[in-house]
Amino acid sequence: MTNHDSALPAPRLGEPYLLTPGPLTTSYPVKSAMLRDWGSWDGDFRAMTVEMRTRLLAMLGQGADDFDCVPMQGSGTFSVEAMLGSFIPRDGKALVLANGAYGQRTAETLAYLGRDHVVLDKGDYLPPRGDEVAQILADDPEITHVVAIHCETSSGILNPVEEISQVTYAAGRKLLIDSMSAFGALPLEVARIRYEALVSSANKCIEGVPGFGFVIARKSELEAAKGNSTSISLDVHAQWATMNKTGQWRFTPPTHVVAAFLEALRAHEAEGGVEGRGARYIRNRDVMVAGLRDLGFETLLKDRWLSPIIVTFFCPADPKFIFDDFYELMKAKGFIIYPGKLTVVDSFRIGCIGQMDEHVMRQVIAAAKDTLDEMGVKSATPPALALKERAKLAA
Structure with a gap:
Protein backbone atom coordinates (compact mmCIF):
# COMPACT_ATOMS: atom_id res chain seq x y z
CA MET A 1 0.00 0.00 0.00
CA THR A 2 1.16 3.55 -0.54
CA ASN A 3 1.54 6.04 2.28
CA HIS A 4 1.01 9.53 0.87
CA ASP A 5 0.17 11.15 4.22
CA SER A 6 3.07 9.90 6.32
CA ALA A 7 6.39 11.63 6.96
CA LEU A 8 7.96 8.17 7.02
CA PRO A 9 8.24 6.23 3.75
CA ALA A 10 6.17 3.11 3.24
CA PRO A 11 8.17 -0.05 3.99
CA ARG A 12 7.70 -1.27 0.43
CA LEU A 13 4.90 -1.08 -2.11
CA GLY A 14 2.38 -3.79 -1.23
CA GLU A 15 4.01 -4.71 2.08
CA PRO A 16 1.67 -4.48 5.08
CA TYR A 17 2.53 -2.63 8.24
CA LEU A 18 3.28 -4.92 11.20
CA LEU A 19 1.31 -3.56 14.14
CA THR A 20 3.10 -5.94 16.48
CA PRO A 21 5.74 -5.65 19.23
CA GLY A 22 8.49 -7.07 17.00
CA PRO A 23 9.32 -8.26 14.45
CA LEU A 24 8.12 -4.93 13.18
CA THR A 25 8.08 -2.76 10.09
CA THR A 26 11.62 -1.73 9.20
CA SER A 27 12.96 0.99 6.92
CA TYR A 28 14.22 0.42 3.42
CA PRO A 29 17.82 1.34 4.44
CA VAL A 30 17.71 -1.32 7.16
CA LYS A 31 16.51 -3.91 4.66
CA SER A 32 19.11 -2.81 2.11
CA ALA A 33 21.96 -3.20 4.62
CA MET A 34 21.45 -6.98 4.44
CA LEU A 35 22.34 -7.17 0.75
CA ALA A 270 19.33 10.75 14.00
CA GLU A 271 15.77 10.66 15.35
CA GLY A 272 16.93 11.94 18.71
CA GLY A 273 17.89 8.75 20.48
CA VAL A 274 15.71 7.27 23.19
CA GLU A 275 13.83 10.53 23.74
CA GLY A 276 13.05 11.06 20.06
CA ARG A 277 12.09 7.46 19.38
CA GLY A 278 9.94 7.32 22.49
CA ALA A 279 8.16 10.55 21.60
CA ARG A 280 7.11 9.18 18.21
CA TYR A 281 5.81 5.97 19.77
CA ILE A 282 3.89 7.91 22.44
CA ARG A 283 2.28 10.02 19.73
CA ASN A 284 1.45 6.86 17.78
CA ARG A 285 -0.25 5.41 20.86
CA ASP A 286 -2.16 8.56 21.72
CA VAL A 287 -3.52 9.07 18.20
CA MET A 288 -4.41 5.40 17.77
CA VAL A 289 -6.06 4.99 21.18
CA ALA A 290 -8.10 8.19 20.81
CA GLY A 291 -9.28 7.20 17.35
CA LEU A 292 -10.30 3.66 18.27
CA ARG A 293 -12.04 4.88 21.42
CA ASP A 294 -14.03 7.24 19.19
CA LEU A 295 -15.18 4.13 17.31
CA GLY A 296 -16.34 2.60 20.59
CA PHE A 297 -13.40 0.33 21.37
CA GLU A 298 -12.19 0.15 24.98
CA THR A 299 -8.64 -0.40 26.16
CA LEU A 300 -7.86 -3.09 28.70
CA LEU A 301 -5.72 -0.67 30.72
CA LYS A 302 -6.40 2.75 32.14
CA ASP A 303 -4.24 5.52 30.69
CA ARG A 304 -1.82 5.41 33.63
CA TRP A 305 -0.51 1.98 32.63
CA LEU A 306 -0.71 2.19 28.84
CA SER A 307 2.70 1.61 27.30
CA PRO A 308 3.74 3.28 24.02
CA ILE A 309 4.76 -0.17 22.75
CA ILE A 310 1.52 -2.09 22.27
CA VAL A 311 -2.09 -1.60 23.42
CA THR A 312 -4.70 -4.24 24.22
CA PHE A 313 -8.32 -3.63 23.21
CA PHE A 314 -11.37 -5.63 24.21
CA CYS A 315 -13.23 -7.30 21.37
CA PRO A 316 -16.72 -5.83 20.81
CA ALA A 317 -19.72 -7.60 22.31
CA ASP A 318 -21.58 -7.36 18.98
CA PRO A 319 -22.13 -10.97 17.81
CA LYS A 320 -21.16 -9.98 14.28
CA PHE A 321 -17.62 -9.21 15.45
CA ILE A 322 -15.42 -12.22 14.76
CA PHE A 323 -11.75 -11.54 15.39
CA ASP A 324 -10.44 -13.80 12.61
CA ASP A 325 -12.57 -11.91 10.09
CA PHE A 326 -11.50 -8.56 11.55
CA TYR A 327 -7.86 -9.65 11.30
CA GLU A 328 -8.10 -10.72 7.65
CA LEU A 329 -9.99 -7.60 6.58
CA MET A 330 -7.43 -5.36 8.32
CA LYS A 331 -4.62 -7.31 6.68
CA ALA A 332 -6.23 -6.81 3.27
CA LYS A 333 -6.10 -3.07 3.97
CA GLY A 334 -2.38 -3.26 4.74
CA PHE A 335 -2.29 -3.69 8.54
CA ILE A 336 -1.32 -6.85 10.42
CA ILE A 337 -2.56 -6.69 14.02
CA TYR A 338 -1.96 -9.05 16.94
CA PRO A 339 -4.30 -11.50 18.70
CA GLY A 340 -4.90 -11.00 22.41
CA LYS A 341 -3.45 -13.14 25.19
CA LEU A 342 -6.00 -12.57 27.94
CA THR A 343 -7.63 -15.61 29.51
CA VAL A 344 -10.86 -14.07 30.87
CA VAL A 345 -12.16 -11.99 27.95
CA ASP A 346 -11.50 -11.79 24.21
CA SER A 347 -9.09 -9.10 23.09
CA PHE A 348 -6.66 -8.02 20.39
CA ARG A 349 -3.52 -5.89 20.38
CA ILE A 350 -2.17 -3.11 18.19
CA GLY A 351 1.51 -2.18 18.28
CA CYS A 352 2.80 1.38 18.22
CA ILE A 353 6.43 0.67 17.30
CA GLY A 354 8.32 0.31 14.03
CA GLN A 355 8.54 2.53 10.98
CA MET A 356 5.18 4.19 11.57
CA ASP A 357 4.04 7.62 12.64
CA GLU A 358 0.76 9.29 13.61
CA HIS A 359 -0.31 9.56 9.96
CA VAL A 360 -0.10 5.80 9.61
CA MET A 361 -2.10 5.44 12.83
CA ARG A 362 -4.85 7.58 11.35
CA GLN A 363 -4.94 5.18 8.42
CA VAL A 364 -5.28 2.32 10.93
CA ILE A 365 -8.29 4.03 12.51
CA ALA A 366 -9.92 4.57 9.11
CA ALA A 367 -9.28 0.93 8.18
CA ALA A 368 -10.82 -0.26 11.46
CA LYS A 369 -13.92 1.87 10.88
CA ASP A 370 -14.34 0.54 7.34
CA THR A 371 -13.79 -3.03 8.56
CA LEU A 372 -16.49 -2.74 11.25
CA ASP A 373 -18.87 -1.40 8.60
CA GLU A 374 -18.07 -4.32 6.28
CA MET A 375 -18.69 -6.80 9.10
CA GLY A 376 -21.99 -5.15 9.99
CA VAL A 377 -20.81 -4.38 13.53
CA LYS A 378 -22.99 -1.58 14.90
CA SER A 379 -21.09 -1.01 18.12
CA ALA A 380 -17.52 -1.71 19.25
CA THR A 381 -18.54 -1.60 22.93
CA PRO A 382 -17.06 -4.55 24.85
CA PRO A 383 -19.09 -6.98 26.97
CA ALA A 384 -19.91 -6.04 30.55
CA LEU A 385 -17.49 -8.69 31.83
CA ALA A 386 -14.59 -6.90 30.13
CA LEU A 387 -15.39 -3.62 31.84
CA LYS A 388 -15.78 -5.43 35.15
CA GLU A 389 -12.30 -6.90 34.74
CA ARG A 390 -10.86 -3.50 33.91
CA ALA A 391 -12.43 -2.02 37.03
CA LYS A 392 -9.95 -4.06 39.07
CA LEU A 393 -7.25 -1.64 37.94
CA ALA A 394 -8.83 1.11 39.98
CA ALA A 395 -7.47 -0.48 43.15
Whole structure:
Protein backbone atom coordinates (compact mmCIF):
# COMPACT_ATOMS: atom_id res chain seq x y z
CA MET A 1 0.00 0.00 0.00
CA THR A 2 1.16 3.55 -0.54
CA ASN A 3 1.54 6.04 2.28
CA HIS A 4 1.01 9.53 0.87
CA ASP A 5 0.17 11.15 4.22
CA SER A 6 3.07 9.90 6.32
CA ALA A 7 6.39 11.63 6.96
CA LEU A 8 7.96 8.17 7.02
CA PRO A 9 8.24 6.23 3.75
CA ALA A 10 6.17 3.11 3.24
CA PRO A 11 8.17 -0.05 3.99
CA ARG A 12 7.70 -1.27 0.43
CA LEU A 13 4.90 -1.08 -2.11
CA GLY A 14 2.38 -3.79 -1.23
CA GLU A 15 4.01 -4.71 2.08
CA PRO A 16 1.67 -4.48 5.08
CA TYR A 17 2.53 -2.63 8.24
CA LEU A 18 3.28 -4.92 11.20
CA LEU A 19 1.31 -3.56 14.14
CA THR A 20 3.10 -5.94 16.48
CA PRO A 21 5.74 -5.65 19.23
CA GLY A 22 8.49 -7.07 17.00
CA PRO A 23 9.32 -8.26 14.45
CA LEU A 24 8.12 -4.93 13.18
CA THR A 25 8.08 -2.76 10.09
CA THR A 26 11.62 -1.73 9.20
CA SER A 27 12.96 0.99 6.92
CA TYR A 28 14.22 0.42 3.42
CA PRO A 29 17.82 1.34 4.44
CA VAL A 30 17.71 -1.32 7.16
CA LYS A 31 16.51 -3.91 4.66
CA SER A 32 19.11 -2.81 2.11
CA ALA A 33 21.96 -3.20 4.62
CA MET A 34 21.45 -6.98 4.44
CA LEU A 35 22.34 -7.17 0.75
CA ARG A 36 26.09 -7.47 1.42
CA ASP A 37 27.89 -10.53 2.78
CA TRP A 38 30.37 -10.12 5.64
CA GLY A 39 33.15 -12.36 6.87
CA SER A 40 32.53 -13.11 10.54
CA TRP A 41 36.28 -13.10 11.35
CA ASP A 42 37.14 -10.10 9.16
CA GLY A 43 38.35 -6.86 10.67
CA ASP A 44 35.53 -4.87 9.08
CA PHE A 45 32.92 -7.00 10.82
CA ARG A 46 34.80 -6.87 14.13
CA ALA A 47 34.68 -3.08 13.84
CA MET A 48 30.93 -3.29 13.26
CA THR A 49 30.54 -5.29 16.47
CA VAL A 50 32.54 -2.70 18.42
CA GLU A 51 30.44 0.16 17.03
CA MET A 52 27.22 -1.67 17.85
CA ARG A 53 28.24 -2.34 21.45
CA THR A 54 29.42 1.25 21.91
CA ARG A 55 26.23 2.77 20.55
CA LEU A 56 24.05 0.58 22.78
CA LEU A 57 26.02 1.48 25.90
CA ALA A 58 25.66 5.19 25.11
CA MET A 59 21.89 4.85 25.65
CA LEU A 60 22.49 4.30 29.37
CA GLY A 61 23.67 7.88 29.87
CA GLN A 62 25.94 8.94 32.72
CA GLY A 63 27.44 5.93 34.47
CA ALA A 64 27.60 3.75 31.35
CA ASP A 65 31.35 3.26 31.85
CA ASP A 66 30.52 0.77 34.60
CA PHE A 67 28.64 -1.43 32.09
CA ASP A 68 29.43 -3.46 29.02
CA CYS A 69 27.29 -4.82 26.19
CA VAL A 70 27.30 -8.48 25.18
CA PRO A 71 25.38 -9.45 22.03
CA MET A 72 24.03 -13.02 21.96
CA GLN A 73 22.92 -15.02 18.93
CA GLY A 74 19.29 -16.16 18.73
CA SER A 75 15.91 -14.71 19.60
CA GLY A 76 15.31 -12.41 22.53
CA THR A 77 14.34 -15.36 24.70
CA PHE A 78 17.83 -16.80 24.20
CA SER A 79 19.28 -13.63 25.73
CA VAL A 80 16.81 -13.65 28.61
CA GLU A 81 17.84 -17.20 29.45
CA ALA A 82 21.50 -16.23 29.10
CA MET A 83 21.05 -13.35 31.54
CA LEU A 84 19.19 -15.46 34.11
CA GLY A 85 21.60 -18.38 33.89
CA SER A 86 24.71 -16.23 34.02
CA PHE A 87 23.89 -13.67 36.71
CA ILE A 88 21.78 -15.65 39.18
CA PRO A 89 24.21 -17.99 40.97
CA ARG A 90 23.36 -21.65 41.21
CA ASP A 91 22.73 -21.19 44.93
CA GLY A 92 20.81 -17.92 44.38
CA LYS A 93 17.08 -17.34 44.53
CA ALA A 94 14.98 -15.05 42.34
CA LEU A 95 11.72 -13.21 42.86
CA VAL A 96 9.94 -13.07 39.51
CA LEU A 97 7.43 -10.25 39.05
CA ALA A 98 4.84 -11.64 36.63
CA ASN A 99 1.77 -10.03 35.10
CA GLY A 100 1.60 -11.79 31.78
CA ALA A 101 3.18 -14.35 29.49
CA TYR A 102 6.75 -13.09 29.69
CA GLY A 103 6.95 -13.07 33.46
CA GLN A 104 5.60 -16.61 33.41
CA ARG A 105 8.20 -17.56 30.80
CA THR A 106 10.91 -16.19 33.09
CA ALA A 107 9.71 -18.46 35.88
CA GLU A 108 9.63 -21.40 33.48
CA THR A 109 13.17 -20.61 32.36
CA LEU A 110 14.42 -20.53 35.94
CA ALA A 111 12.81 -23.92 36.52
CA TYR A 112 14.68 -25.33 33.51
CA LEU A 113 17.90 -23.79 34.82
CA GLY A 114 17.38 -25.30 38.26
CA ARG A 115 17.42 -21.88 39.94
CA ASP A 116 15.31 -21.48 43.06
CA HIS A 117 12.61 -18.85 42.61
CA VAL A 118 9.26 -17.52 43.78
CA VAL A 119 6.67 -15.68 41.71
CA LEU A 120 4.56 -12.64 42.49
CA ASP A 121 1.75 -13.30 40.02
CA LYS A 122 -0.44 -10.26 39.42
CA GLY A 123 -2.63 -11.94 36.82
CA ASP A 124 -3.00 -10.68 33.30
CA TYR A 125 -2.57 -6.96 33.76
CA LEU A 126 -2.12 -5.61 37.29
CA PRO A 127 1.33 -4.05 37.94
CA PRO A 128 3.63 -5.26 40.72
CA ARG A 129 4.02 -2.45 43.23
CA GLY A 130 6.95 -1.49 45.37
CA ASP A 131 5.30 -2.17 48.72
CA GLU A 132 4.44 -5.71 47.66
CA VAL A 133 7.99 -6.39 46.52
CA ALA A 134 9.43 -4.90 49.69
CA GLN A 135 7.25 -7.14 51.85
CA ILE A 136 8.24 -10.30 49.98
CA LEU A 137 11.92 -9.42 50.27
CA ALA A 138 11.54 -8.70 53.96
CA ASP A 139 9.81 -12.05 54.52
CA ASP A 140 12.33 -14.10 52.51
CA PRO A 141 15.99 -13.25 53.15
CA GLU A 142 17.13 -16.04 50.80
CA ILE A 143 16.03 -14.04 47.73
CA THR A 144 19.11 -12.63 46.02
CA HIS A 145 17.63 -11.21 42.80
CA VAL A 146 14.44 -9.60 41.55
CA VAL A 147 13.49 -10.07 37.89
CA ALA A 148 11.13 -7.49 36.37
CA ILE A 149 9.54 -7.17 32.93
CA HIS A 150 9.81 -3.57 31.75
CA CYS A 151 6.90 -3.73 29.30
CA GLU A 152 4.67 -6.81 29.45
CA THR A 153 3.48 -6.99 25.85
CA SER A 154 0.89 -9.71 26.45
CA SER A 155 -1.25 -6.92 27.92
CA GLY A 156 0.68 -3.80 26.94
CA ILE A 157 1.30 -2.73 30.53
CA LEU A 158 4.27 -0.56 31.41
CA ASN A 159 5.59 -1.79 34.75
CA PRO A 160 6.99 0.65 37.37
CA VAL A 161 10.63 -0.46 37.21
CA GLU A 162 11.98 2.64 38.98
CA GLU A 163 9.76 1.97 41.97
CA ILE A 164 10.74 -1.71 41.92
CA SER A 165 14.43 -0.79 41.73
CA GLN A 166 14.22 1.46 44.77
CA VAL A 167 12.75 -1.20 47.06
CA THR A 168 15.01 -3.93 45.67
CA TYR A 169 18.23 -2.10 46.54
CA ALA A 170 16.81 -0.76 49.79
CA ALA A 171 16.53 -4.43 50.76
CA GLY A 172 20.09 -5.17 49.62
CA ARG A 173 19.11 -7.30 46.62
CA LYS A 174 19.89 -7.07 42.90
CA LEU A 175 17.59 -6.24 39.96
CA LEU A 176 17.58 -7.80 36.49
CA ILE A 177 15.32 -6.18 33.87
CA ASP A 178 13.77 -7.80 30.82
CA SER A 179 13.47 -4.68 28.67
CA MET A 180 12.95 -6.67 25.51
CA SER A 181 10.15 -4.52 24.12
CA ALA A 182 11.06 -1.18 25.71
CA PHE A 183 14.80 -0.53 25.49
CA GLY A 184 15.59 2.18 22.98
CA ALA A 185 12.25 3.97 23.40
CA LEU A 186 11.80 4.14 27.18
CA PRO A 187 14.65 5.51 29.31
CA LEU A 188 16.72 3.25 31.53
CA GLU A 189 19.49 5.66 32.52
CA VAL A 190 21.66 4.01 35.14
CA ALA A 191 22.04 7.31 37.00
CA ARG A 192 18.30 7.25 37.72
CA ILE A 193 17.32 3.56 37.82
CA ARG A 194 19.71 1.10 39.42
CA TYR A 195 19.98 -2.45 38.04
CA GLU A 196 22.65 -5.04 37.42
CA ALA A 197 21.67 -6.08 33.91
CA LEU A 198 19.06 -5.62 31.23
CA VAL A 199 18.26 -7.60 28.13
CA SER A 200 16.72 -6.57 24.81
CA SER A 201 16.65 -7.58 21.16
CA ALA A 202 17.54 -6.29 17.70
CA ASN A 203 14.00 -6.40 16.34
CA LYS A 204 12.23 -4.17 18.85
CA CYS A 205 12.39 -0.43 19.52
CA ILE A 206 15.67 0.09 17.69
CA GLU A 207 13.85 -1.22 14.59
CA GLY A 208 16.27 -3.83 13.34
CA VAL A 209 15.45 -7.37 12.21
CA PRO A 210 15.38 -10.63 14.23
CA GLY A 211 18.54 -12.62 14.79
CA PHE A 212 20.21 -11.64 18.04
CA GLY A 213 19.62 -10.08 21.43
CA PHE A 214 21.98 -8.32 23.80
CA VAL A 215 22.73 -8.20 27.50
CA ILE A 216 23.92 -4.94 29.03
CA ALA A 217 25.40 -5.55 32.47
CA ARG A 218 27.69 -4.10 35.08
CA LYS A 219 31.27 -5.14 34.48
CA SER A 220 31.46 -6.31 38.08
CA GLU A 221 28.53 -8.67 37.45
CA LEU A 222 30.09 -9.92 34.22
CA GLU A 223 33.30 -10.72 36.03
CA ALA A 224 31.45 -12.48 38.87
CA ALA A 225 29.38 -14.53 36.38
CA LYS A 226 32.27 -16.84 35.45
CA GLY A 227 31.22 -20.43 36.01
CA ASN A 228 27.55 -19.69 36.72
CA SER A 229 26.10 -20.75 33.37
CA THR A 230 25.24 -24.37 32.64
CA SER A 231 25.09 -23.69 28.88
CA ILE A 232 28.05 -23.38 26.52
CA SER A 233 26.18 -21.19 24.03
CA LEU A 234 24.31 -19.01 26.56
CA ASP A 235 27.25 -18.18 28.81
CA VAL A 236 27.33 -14.38 28.92
CA HIS A 237 30.69 -14.27 30.72
CA ALA A 238 32.34 -16.49 28.10
CA GLN A 239 30.88 -14.44 25.24
CA TRP A 240 32.01 -11.21 26.91
CA ALA A 241 35.54 -12.46 27.64
CA THR A 242 35.99 -13.73 24.08
CA MET A 243 34.70 -10.52 22.48
CA ASN A 244 36.96 -8.37 24.62
CA LYS A 245 39.98 -10.54 23.86
CA THR A 246 39.51 -11.20 20.14
CA GLY A 247 36.79 -8.81 18.97
CA GLN A 248 34.88 -11.81 17.66
CA TRP A 249 31.72 -13.68 18.56
CA ARG A 250 32.40 -17.17 19.93
CA PHE A 251 30.11 -18.84 17.40
CA THR A 252 28.85 -17.82 13.95
CA PRO A 253 27.28 -14.37 14.26
CA PRO A 254 24.20 -13.22 12.29
CA THR A 255 26.33 -10.97 10.11
CA HIS A 256 23.54 -9.58 7.92
CA VAL A 257 21.39 -8.83 10.96
CA VAL A 258 24.25 -6.96 12.63
CA ALA A 259 24.73 -4.86 9.50
CA ALA A 260 21.02 -4.03 9.46
CA PHE A 261 21.06 -3.24 13.17
CA LEU A 262 23.92 -0.77 12.75
CA GLU A 263 21.86 1.05 10.13
CA ALA A 264 18.94 1.06 12.56
CA LEU A 265 21.14 2.40 15.37
CA ARG A 266 22.30 5.29 13.19
CA ALA A 267 18.69 6.13 12.34
CA HIS A 268 17.82 5.90 16.03
CA GLU A 269 20.48 8.49 16.85
CA ALA A 270 19.33 10.75 14.00
CA GLU A 271 15.77 10.66 15.35
CA GLY A 272 16.93 11.94 18.71
CA GLY A 273 17.89 8.75 20.48
CA VAL A 274 15.71 7.27 23.19
CA GLU A 275 13.83 10.53 23.74
CA GLY A 276 13.05 11.06 20.06
CA ARG A 277 12.09 7.46 19.38
CA GLY A 278 9.94 7.32 22.49
CA ALA A 279 8.16 10.55 21.60
CA ARG A 280 7.11 9.18 18.21
CA TYR A 281 5.81 5.97 19.77
CA ILE A 282 3.89 7.91 22.44
CA ARG A 283 2.28 10.02 19.73
CA ASN A 284 1.45 6.86 17.78
CA ARG A 285 -0.25 5.41 20.86
CA ASP A 286 -2.16 8.56 21.72
CA VAL A 287 -3.52 9.07 18.20
CA MET A 288 -4.41 5.40 17.77
CA VAL A 289 -6.06 4.99 21.18
CA ALA A 290 -8.10 8.19 20.81
CA GLY A 291 -9.28 7.20 17.35
CA LEU A 292 -10.30 3.66 18.27
CA ARG A 293 -12.04 4.88 21.42
CA ASP A 294 -14.03 7.24 19.19
CA LEU A 295 -15.18 4.13 17.31
CA GLY A 296 -16.34 2.60 20.59
CA PHE A 297 -13.40 0.33 21.37
CA GLU A 298 -12.19 0.15 24.98
CA THR A 299 -8.64 -0.40 26.16
CA LEU A 300 -7.86 -3.09 28.70
CA LEU A 301 -5.72 -0.67 30.72
CA LYS A 302 -6.40 2.75 32.14
CA ASP A 303 -4.24 5.52 30.69
CA ARG A 304 -1.82 5.41 33.63
CA TRP A 305 -0.51 1.98 32.63
CA LEU A 306 -0.71 2.19 28.84
CA SER A 307 2.70 1.61 27.30
CA PRO A 308 3.74 3.28 24.02
CA ILE A 309 4.76 -0.17 22.75
CA ILE A 310 1.52 -2.09 22.27
CA VAL A 311 -2.09 -1.60 23.42
CA THR A 312 -4.70 -4.24 24.22
CA PHE A 313 -8.32 -3.63 23.21
CA PHE A 314 -11.37 -5.63 24.21
CA CYS A 315 -13.23 -7.30 21.37
CA PRO A 316 -16.72 -5.83 20.81
CA ALA A 317 -19.72 -7.60 22.31
CA ASP A 318 -21.58 -7.36 18.98
CA PRO A 319 -22.13 -10.97 17.81
CA LYS A 320 -21.16 -9.98 14.28
CA PHE A 321 -17.62 -9.21 15.45
CA ILE A 322 -15.42 -12.22 14.76
CA PHE A 323 -11.75 -11.54 15.39
CA ASP A 324 -10.44 -13.80 12.61
CA ASP A 325 -12.57 -11.91 10.09
CA PHE A 326 -11.50 -8.56 11.55
CA TYR A 327 -7.86 -9.65 11.30
CA GLU A 328 -8.10 -10.72 7.65
CA LEU A 329 -9.99 -7.60 6.58
CA MET A 330 -7.43 -5.36 8.32
CA LYS A 331 -4.62 -7.31 6.68
CA ALA A 332 -6.23 -6.81 3.27
CA LYS A 333 -6.10 -3.07 3.97
CA GLY A 334 -2.38 -3.26 4.74
CA PHE A 335 -2.29 -3.69 8.54
CA ILE A 336 -1.32 -6.85 10.42
CA ILE A 337 -2.56 -6.69 14.02
CA TYR A 338 -1.96 -9.05 16.94
CA PRO A 339 -4.30 -11.50 18.70
CA GLY A 340 -4.90 -11.00 22.41
CA LYS A 341 -3.45 -13.14 25.19
CA LEU A 342 -6.00 -12.57 27.94
CA THR A 343 -7.63 -15.61 29.51
CA VAL A 344 -10.86 -14.07 30.87
CA VAL A 345 -12.16 -11.99 27.95
CA ASP A 346 -11.50 -11.79 24.21
CA SER A 347 -9.09 -9.10 23.09
CA PHE A 348 -6.66 -8.02 20.39
CA ARG A 349 -3.52 -5.89 20.38
CA ILE A 350 -2.17 -3.11 18.19
CA GLY A 351 1.51 -2.18 18.28
CA CYS A 352 2.80 1.38 18.22
CA ILE A 353 6.43 0.67 17.30
CA GLY A 354 8.32 0.31 14.03
CA GLN A 355 8.54 2.53 10.98
CA MET A 356 5.18 4.19 11.57
CA ASP A 357 4.04 7.62 12.64
CA GLU A 358 0.76 9.29 13.61
CA HIS A 359 -0.31 9.56 9.96
CA VAL A 360 -0.10 5.80 9.61
CA MET A 361 -2.10 5.44 12.83
CA ARG A 362 -4.85 7.58 11.35
CA GLN A 363 -4.94 5.18 8.42
CA VAL A 364 -5.28 2.32 10.93
CA ILE A 365 -8.29 4.03 12.51
CA ALA A 366 -9.92 4.57 9.11
CA ALA A 367 -9.28 0.93 8.18
CA ALA A 368 -10.82 -0.26 11.46
CA LYS A 369 -13.92 1.87 10.88
CA ASP A 370 -14.34 0.54 7.34
CA THR A 371 -13.79 -3.03 8.56
CA LEU A 372 -16.49 -2.74 11.25
CA ASP A 373 -18.87 -1.40 8.60
CA GLU A 374 -18.07 -4.32 6.28
CA MET A 375 -18.69 -6.80 9.10
CA GLY A 376 -21.99 -5.15 9.99
CA VAL A 377 -20.81 -4.38 13.53
CA LYS A 378 -22.99 -1.58 14.90
CA SER A 379 -21.09 -1.01 18.12
CA ALA A 380 -17.52 -1.71 19.25
CA THR A 381 -18.54 -1.60 22.93
CA PRO A 382 -17.06 -4.55 24.85
CA PRO A 383 -19.09 -6.98 26.97
CA ALA A 384 -19.91 -6.04 30.55
CA LEU A 385 -17.49 -8.69 31.83
CA ALA A 386 -14.59 -6.90 30.13
CA LEU A 387 -15.39 -3.62 31.84
CA LYS A 388 -15.78 -5.43 35.15
CA GLU A 389 -12.30 -6.90 34.74
CA ARG A 390 -10.86 -3.50 33.91
CA ALA A 391 -12.43 -2.02 37.03
CA LYS A 392 -9.95 -4.06 39.07
CA LEU A 393 -7.25 -1.64 37.94
CA ALA A 394 -8.83 1.11 39.98
CA ALA A 395 -7.47 -0.48 43.15
